[in-house]
Amino acid sequence: MNEQKTNIEQRLIEYYEGKLKGEACDEVKAWIASSEENRRMARRVYSLLLATDVQRVRKEIDTEKALKKVKGRKIAQKRSISWWEWGQRAAAILFLPLIGLLLWQQNQLRQAESMAEMLEVRTNPGMTTRLNLPDGTTVCLNSGSTLSYPSRFTGDTRSVSLSGEAYFEVAKDAEHRFIVHTPDQSAVEVYGTHFNIEAYPDDPYVTTTLTEGKVGFLYKEDATTKRAILEPGQKLIYNTSNQNLSRHRTTGISELSWTEGKIIFENTPLPEALHMLSKRFNVDFIVKDTRLNKNRFTGTFTTQRLEKILKYFKISSRIRWRYLNDPDIHQEKIRIEIY
Numbered sequence: 001m002n003e004q005k006t007n008i009e010q011r012l013i014e015y016y017e018g019k020l021k022g023e024a025c026d027e028v029k030a031w032i033a034s035s036e037e038n039r040r041m042a043r044r045v046y047s048l049l050l051a052t053d054v055q056r057v058r059k060e061i062d063t064e065k066a067l068k069k070v071k072g073r074k075i076a077q078k079r080s081i082s083w084w085e086w087g088q089r090a091a092a093i094l095f096l097p098l099i100g101l102l103l104w105q106q107n108q109l110r111q112a113e114s115m116a117e118m119l120e121v122r123t124n125p126g127m128t129t130r131l132n133l134p135d136g137t138t139v140c141l142n143s144g145s146t147l148s149y150p151s152r153f154t155g156d157t158r159s160v161s162l163s164g165e166a167y168f169e170v171a172k173d174a175e176h177r178f179i180v181h182t183p184d185q186s187a188v189e190v191y192g193t194h195f196n197i198e199a200y201p202d203d204p205y206v207t208t209t210l211t212e213g214k215v216g217f218l219y220k221e222d223a224t225t226k227r228a229i230l231e232p233g234q235k236l237i238y239n240t241s242n243q244n245l246s247r248h249r250t251t252g253i254s255e256l257s258w259t260e261g262k263i264i265f266e267n268t269p270l271p272e273a274l275h276m277l278s279k280r281f282n283v284d285f286i287v288k289d290t291r292l293n294k295n296r297f298t299g300t301f302t303t304q305r306l307e308k309i310l311k312y313f314k315i316s317s318r319i320r321w322r323y324l325n326d327p328d329i330h331q332e333k334i335r336i337e338i339y
Helices: 002-016 022-033 036-060 063-072 083-114 253-260 270-281 290-294 306-317
Strands: 118-122 129-132 138-141 146-150 157-169 177-181 187-190 194-199 205-212 215-221 224-230 234-239 244-249 263-269 283-287 296-301 321-323 334-338
Touching: 002 022, 002 036, 022 036, 157 253, 187 194, 194 253, 205 215, 205 253, 215 234, 224 234, 224 244, 253 263, 253 270, 263 270, 270 283, 270 290, 270 296, 270 306, 283 290, 296 306, 306 321
Parallel strands: 157 177, 283 334
Antiparallel strands: 118 146, 129 138, 138 157, 146 157, 157 194, 177 187, 187 215, 194 205, 205 234, 215 224, 234 244, 263 296, 321 334
């Protein structure tokens, strides 16, 4: 292992000294870019090379003595100056910029190491995915959603941005709040808890369901920002159109069923049920008769196809449905009419 590390360091030295050409140079570039550990090692070698150059200049010249000679010499003095003295003067003048360059380079390396790269995870329609954030927080991302987060958290807060729906199991850290920002400028802030938040950009409603811990929901009302505190077993719905806020008691079973690949209705009204089906199957529903919205449904579905679930609706509530022929051939979603 030590021999391999020595060989790699030697190749990096040759690379920074400009001795590698063609494929050999490209191989070193690719190796550096392949991982953060490789980039750190390359930066260390580069810094050592710069430091070595400075030490070499320091040994070759007596900078302080050269500066004294330059300052002590009278302008009117007209004796001849040897090439060696000229070299000392030049070296004394050039040495300070070289030190400045080294300090600047080291500062740039420190800044590069401290900067966090922004990452983005997207889920395709009808799909879900799980991921772990740098602080240990677990996230389940629902269909058609996007989560943006830094490669590592810095500062006093742990901030991420969500467009869509996600379930968070936040790693506990009392000194660093965890904040989820949504497209409508609302946010959820926590210290360590389990909650679900739905904030699709084309939906006027932002819904937060808390299963464990405590969260604060930040929202706009008129020109001020307000905070609503949620307790476990509560669901908060915020209407971004009229800035209306409402709370509801819930077991969370229906709201979180998607994280297990299920659809669970618990006396669920038709509009909410269709919304859940829309996310799961990537379809748009059009309710022809608004009186149908009074219907409620209870049941659990896992691998059933959409047609079978809609057949259940038809049997239990005499609701009929049909596919609509959309003239727009570029329409991404299937449209279904409920009548």
